[in-house]
Amino acid sequence: MTASPEAIGVATILVVVIATYALFGGADFGGGIWDLLAGSAVRGAAPRDLIDESITPVWEANHVWLVFILVLLWTAFPPAFAAIMTALFVPLSLSLLGIVLRGVGFAFRHTAERLRMQQVTGALFAAASLITPFFMGAVVGAVATGQVPVHPAGNVLAAWTSPTAILTGFLFVAACAYVSAVFLVAEARQRAREDLTRYFSMRAIAAGVLTGALAGAAFAELSVSAPHVFAGLTGRALPLVAISIAAGIAVLGMLWRRWNHPLGLRVTAAIAVASVVWGWGLAQYPYLLPTSLSLAAGSAPTGSLVAEFVVAGLAVLLVAPAFALLYVLQQRRMLTAAETHADLRLAAGVGQANPGQPAAAPVAAATRVTKTLVLVLLTIRAIRDVFSARRRR
Amino acid sequence: MGVVAHVLAAGAVPARSQMGSSLGFHIILACFGIAFAAVTLTAEWIGIKRGDAAAMLLARRWSKVMAVLVAVGAVSGTVLSYEMGLLWPGLMGRFGAAIGLPFSFEGIFFFLEAIFVGVYLYGWQRLPAWAHWWSGVPIVVFGVLGALSVVAANSWMNSPAGYTLRHGKITRVDPVSVFFNASTPFETAHMVLAAYMVTAFLVAGVYAMGLLRGRRDRYHRLGFGIPFTIAGIAAPLQVMMGDIIARFIAHNQPVKFAAMEYVSKTTRDVPEWVGGILINGHVYFGSSIPAFDSILAGFSPHTRVIGWDSVPPAQRPPLVTLIHLSFDLMVGIGFFLLALAAWQGWWWWFHRRLLVTPWFLVPAALGGVAAVAAMEAGWVVTEVGRQPWIVYRVLLVNNAVTPAHGVTVTLGVILALYAILTVVSIGVPMIMSRRWRLGPPAEEETEQVPYGPSRAAAGPSADEPTSP
Numbered sequence: 001m002t003a004s005p006e007a008i009g010v011a012t013i014l015v016v017v018i019a020t021y022a023l024f025g026g027a028d029f030g031g032g033i034w035d036l037l038a039g040s041a042v043r044g045a046a047p048r049d050l051i052d053e054s055i056t057p058v059w060e061a062n063h064v065w066l067v068f069i070l071v072l073l074w075t076a077f078p079p080a081f082a083a084i085m086t087a088l089f090v091p092l093s094l095s096l097l098g099i100v101l102r103g104v105g106f107a108f109r110h111t112a113e114r115l116r117m118q119q120v121t122g123a124l125f126a127a128a129s130l131i132t133p134f135f136m137g138a139v140v141g142a143v144a145t146g147q148v149p150v151h152p153a154g155n156v157l158a159a160w161t162s163p164t165a166i167l168t169g170f171l172f173v174a175a176c177a178y179v180s181a182v183f184l185v186a187e188a189r190q191r192a193r194e195d196l197t198r199y200f201s202m203r204a205i206a207a208g209v210l211t212g213a214l215a216g217a218a219f220a221e222l223s224v225s226a227p228h229v230f231a232g233l234t235g236r237a238l239p240l241v242a243i244s245i246a247a248g249i250a251v252l253g254m255l256w257r258r259w260n261h262p263l264g265l266r267v268t269a270a271i272a273v274a275s276v277v278w279g280w281g282l283a284q285y286p287y288l289l290p291t292s293l294s295l296a297a298g299s300a301p302t303g304s305l306v307a308e309f310v311v312a313g314l315a316v317l318l319v320a321p322a323f324a325l326l327y328v329l330q331q332r333r334m335l336t337a338a339e340t341h342a343d344l345r346l347a348a349g350v351g352q353a354n355p356g357q358p359a360a361a362p363v364a365a366a367t368r369v370t371k372t373l374v375l376v377l378l379t380i381r382a383i384r385d386v387f388s389a390r391r392r393r
Numbered sequence: 394m395g396v397v398a399h400v401l402a403a404g405a406v407p408a409r410s411q412m413g414s415s416l417g418f419h420i421i422l423a424c425f426g427i428a429f430a431a432v433t434l435t436a437e438w439i440g441i442k443r444g445d446a447a448a449m450l451l452a453r454r455w456s457k458v459m460a461v462l463v464a465v466g467a468v469s470g471t472v473l474s475y476e477m478g479l480l481w482p483g484l485m486g487r488f489g490a491a492i493g494l495p496f497s498f499e500g501i502f503f504f505l506e507a508i509f510v511g512v513y514l515y516g517w518q519r520l521p522a523w524a525h526w527w528s529g530v531p532i533v534v535f536g537v538l539g540a541l542s543v544v545a546a547n548s549w550m551n552s553p554a555g556y557t558l559r560h561g562k563i564t565r566v567d568p569v570s571v572f573f574n575a576s577t578p579f580e581t582a583h584m585v586l587a588a589y590m591v592t593a594f595l596v597a598g599v600y601a602m603g604l605l606r607g608r609r610d611r612y613h614r615l616g617f618g619i620p621f622t623i624a625g626i627a628a629p630l631q632v633m634m635g636d637i638i639a640r641f642i643a644h645n646q647p648v649k650f651a652a653m654e655y656v657s658k659t660t661r662d663v664p665e666w667v668g669g670i671l672i673n674g675h676v677y678f679g680s681s682i683p684a685f686d687s688i689l690a691g692f693s694p695h696t697r698v699i700g701w702d703s704v705p706p707a708q709r710p711p712l713v714t715l716i717h718l719s720f721d722l723m724v725g726i727g728f729f730l731l732a733l734a735a736w737q738g739w740w741w742w743f744h745r746r747l748l749v750t751p752w753f754l755v756p757a758a759l760g761g762v763a764a765v766a767a768m769e770a771g772w773v774v775t776e777v778g779r780q781p782w783i784v785y786r787v788l789l790v791n792n793a794v795t796p797a798h799g800v801t802v803t804l805g806v807i808l809a810l811y812a813i814l815t816v817v818s819i820g821v822p823m824i825m826s827r828r829w830r831l832g833p834p835a836e837e838e839t840e841q842v843p844y845g846p847s848r849a850a851a852g853p854s855a856d857e858p859t860s861p
């Protein structure tokens with residue numbers, strides 16, 4: 001049984017939506033990561049403001065792509081959706097927790113009056129930006145390695161705690177940081193902020209190198225843990241993988257040579273991300289869950305698939321122009337961006353923003369990252385223990 | 394402990410509690426997503442058209458509050474999307490191809506809504522006055538369309554249609570019949586009206602408090618008058634709609650209706666119970682009106698009303714008392730709010746003035762909370778009344794719940810988080826309004842919200858209304 005053209009069509013739409021979310025949502029999460037690493041309140045003020053200014057008007061709209069992914073999955077490929085949601089209950093719940101905390105942090109952050117409170121909510125926002133991409137990566141890794149059974153009897157812990165899944169988690173975090181830094185270079189450039197352009201260029205290069213290294217490691221892992229996907233990536237999807245690598249290197253080259261053309265940077269980075277997502281989709285084909293559930297066996301009846309085309313058509317007809325409007329208005333700076341409360345009070349001449357008071361000692365970024373990673377790993381262990389104990393009973 | 398855990402798990406109780414509490418939370422914010430833009434745009438329209446600075450200031454402030462509420466609404470809505478799969482894989486895996494469809498359209502509409510919310514809230518400063526007003530109109534339209542879609546998904550669970558099952562697998566789907574199932578027109582109309590009532594009564598309530606404290610300026614009178622008018626138009630329509638729905642339920646889901654009205658046996662001349670608790674088949678503390686239930690259901694005392702004896706005990710809804718009292722509460726509040734609206738309407742008709750007597754303002758200040766209570770009660774009737782079915786007469790809740798462990802943990806986390814979110818969404822607007830009242834005028838524009846104008850400066854503002 002081969003997959004119907006409708007099923008292939010909707011799967012294609014799904015991959016497009018995933019790529020879009022990876023790009024825009026990923027850039028938002030990355031912004032939170034850079035916020036986390038920006039250092040003390042004083043030192044980090046300028047980059048934090050830029051991050052804030054570029055994320056604030058668009059984050060909710062960007063976030064809806066995720067909802068689309070869920071909706072497309074459950075309508076067009078219900079058995080795969082049900083299997084993933086059951087087997088990967090824990091990492092999905094954790095990624096959801098990150099999303100909620102991020103929202104709370106965001107909503108509160110701008111209204112929090114005192115610096116202390118702003119730091120707490122800001123930290124919430126930033127920490128959540130790490131949690132969510134990590135566990136989403138773990139979910140993707142678990143699916144790619146074929147560890148999600150079609151009819152799971154409950155949580156499948158081994159699926160998302162495998163080395164491949166964990167590595168994919170870290171890869172997602174690094175990739176978000178990378179995309180975001182590149183976008184922020186473009187933003188800084190457009191605002192003619194030379195200092196911030198340099199600041200984010202350096203970070204984009206570092207994150208790019210890290211992403212490349214993690215991608216290489218994950219690739220090596222896949223050859224053992226996910227033979228089907230590996231064969232696809234080195235076969236059918238090889239051109240896409242090559243494009244992604246080339247685009248990634250091109251961005252690094254552009255940053256290195258300081259050829260910071262905003263649109264050029266954005267588009268090249270977008271190609272790097274989109275083509276790797278495409279590559280993954282192509283490599284999994286013809287499976288929804290390699291290698292136990294095929295597209296043909298797992299897709300909804302034609303009526304539902306056709307309706308999803310109508311939805312996609314509406315999206316192109318209505319959402320795309322509206323989205324373009326939002327971006328154009330934002331780029332033309334018709335939409336005034338947020339500044340921190342303290343800044344505004346200062347500008348308005350009321351109260352003081354008490355500048356020279358770094359509340360947190362500037363901790364080196366590197367140790368923070370290491371600490372966070374260790375914490376994540378310990379948490380996973382702990383959760384694993386809790387749930388496996390429960391299972392034995 | 395083990396036994397308790399077993400009992401809880403057997404009835405899918407943690408999952409049901411989690412679903413119910415997340416929905417009960419989301420729906421309040423969703424009401425603002427559906428209706429707040431219309432209230433705000435009315436104020437802005439008056440502001441631009443008449444050069445009314447007070448109305449303009451109201452619109453600006455409301456849009457800031459809207460920003461916080463929409464952000465929380467979007468987050469809690471995402472939680473729901475996850476939960477449909479995390480908690481009910483048996484529903485989505487089997488029927489996702491059908492029930493997923495309305496959600497797909499919801500996705501489009503909320504996407505559009507989110508985009509225009511961004512434009513509207515950020516555009517105060519630099520967009521021309523009317524362009525800014527028009528940028529808010531899509532929020533109103535797409536908010537209602539989004540609500541229609543998502544409620545259609547719920548209607549489908551009550552009146553499943555538009556699919557063919559073969560060997561337990563869906564083989565054919567007719568999207569139009571899924572979307573426009575028997576319950577859709579009733580539920581969606583009732584819900585959209587409820588959203589307008591909840592939002593408008595809540596906003597009016599805030600300014601009723603101000604009026605009560607003696608702040609009788611134009612700002613407070615408009616702040617009360619605009620939303621109260623909108624709520625007052627919705628209230629009578631809602632009661633009419635509710636009456637129609639009740640008759641539809643008696644016909645479409647008779648066992649649910651039986652639980653709503655304490656009808657244990659299928660007979661004629663069925664009495665209408667007002668209040669009362671059902672214990673071992675007897676109604677205590679209630680008063681009954683002879684034959685009135687039959688009259689309501691079919692305009693004649695001889696109307697036969699189907700009781701819950703028509704199905705075996707395993708197929709009857711649990712918590713009949715809860716269902717009945719929730720229904721009574723909703724109906725009671727419906728008439729209470731209708732009376733409030735009628736009173737003010739009467740006064741306006743003959744005196745062209747707002748009622749400012751405490752006899753009116755105190756209940757009016759409570760109207761918002763009452764509307765929320767009515768809406769939550771209505772949903773309890775709909776959802777608990779559908780039990781034990783998740784898809785009415787097709788799929789049992791117990792066959793849809795996830796086999797994954799850990800739902801008790803996520804339930805605990807969700808309850809804790811929603812407690813925080815509740816504080817945020819109530820506290821932030823309160824802090825804002827306190828600052829508005831206390832702060833020096835310059836500080837007004839420095840309020841920060843997830844979206845929203847950061848400074849007054851150009852564009853339509855309270856001090857310099859831009860009228861064409």
Ligand code: HDD
Binds near residue numbers: 771
């Ligand atoms: C402000 C809110 C509000 C008010 C004043 C009313 N309702 Fe309501 N009612 C709702 C808000 C609501 C709701 C929360 O929106 C429900 C839940 C599901 C739905 O579609 O609407 C609902 C459901 C609901 C149902 C069950 C529908 C189902 O199971 O599918 C009935 C029979 C009624 N209502 C009847 C009434 C009557 C007779 C009312 C007044 C006299 C009334 N409602 C006032």
Ligand code: HEM
Binds near residue numbers: 410413416481544783
């Ligand atoms: C359109 C929207 C809605 C959809 C698709 C929906 C869907 C569901 C689902 C799948 C369940 C679990 C299965 C079950 O227990 O039958 C459920 C239960 C429940 N829902 Fe809804 N729901 C919607 C709106 C609401 C709203 C707005 C409320 C507000 C309070 C609500 C309250 C509840 C409650 C209390 C339960 C638990 C019922 C019980 O187990 O006794 N629902 N809903």
Ligand code: HEM
Binds near residue numbers: 419467496
């Ligand atoms: C009667 C029930 C419901 C109504 C009326 C409703 C309405 C709304 C509204 C108006 C919004 C826009 C956010 C806002 O402006 O506050 C929203 C957001 C959302 N809702 Fe609901 N909702 C309901 C139930 C559900 C259910 C059951 C789900 C999931 C399955 C859901 C999923 C979502 C999602 C994902 C969003 C976020 C979209 C965004 O970012 O704008 N909703 N909902």
